[in-house]
Amino acid sequence: MTAPQRKRQHPQPAPPPPPPMAGEAAQGEPGKTEKNPERLYVITGAADGGRAELDLVTLIVAGADPPPSVPPEQAALLRLCTSPLSVAELSAYLHLPFSAMTVLITELITAELVQVRVPIVRQALPDRSLLEAVMHGLQKL
Numbered sequence: 774m775t776a777p778q779r780k781r782q783h784p785q786p787a788p789p790p791p792p793p794m795a796g797e798a799a800q801g802e803p804g805k806t807e808k809n810p811e812r813l814y815v816i817t818g819a820a821d822g823g824r825a826e827l828d829l830v831t832l833i834v835a836g837a838d839p840p841p842s843v844p845p846e847q848a849a850l851l852r853l854c855t856s857p858l859s860v861a862e863l864s865a866y867l868h869l870p871f872s873a874m875t876v877l878i879t880e881l882i883t884a885e886l887v888q889v890r891v892p893i894v895r896q897a898l899p900d901r902s903l904l905e906a907v908m909h910g911l912q913k914l
Contacts, residue, residue: 825879825889829861829871832890833878843886847877854887 835854839847846867853866864874881887 823879824875825882827860827875827878827889828892830859830892832857832859832892833863834888834890836886836888839886843881843884847881847886850877850881851886857890 833850833854834857835851839851843851846869849867850863853863858866860871860874860878863878864871867874869877878887878889882889
C-alpha cells in the first residue's frame with residue numbers, strides 16, 4: 774500500500790500595497806511609517822524666505838476658496854480652514870510635520886489667502902489689587 778499523495782498548494786499572489794498617505798510610506802508593520810524628506814522639500818520648495826512665527830495653537834482661517842494657481846497641499850489647507858483650525862490640527866489632518874506647515878502657511882499669509890489668529894496669552898499672575906478687592910468683598914458678606 775502506498776501513502777496518500779499531498780497536492781502542493783501554490784501561494785496566492787499578494788494584493789498590491791495601498792498607495793502611501795501624504796508624507797508617509799508604509800513599511801511592513803502596521804502603525805510604523807517611514808518619512809520621505811524629498812517629498813517635503815518638493816512641497817515646501819526652496820523656502821529661503823522668513824517664516825511666520827506660528828505656535829501649535831495658532832488659529833488659521835481661510836478668507837476665500839483656493840484659487841486654481843495654488844499647489845495641491847495649499848489648496849487642501851485652504852479647504853480645511855473654512856472654520857478656524859489650529860496649526861497642530863492642520864498638521865495632523867494633512868499628515869505633514871509642523872515645520873512644513875509653517876512654510877506652507879507663511880506662503881499663504883504673504884499671498885493674503887489666510888488670516889492668523891494668535892492665541893490669547895494670559896498673565897502669569899492675576900493683578901494683586903483685583904484679588905484684594907475680591908477678598909474684601911467676600912469678607913463684607
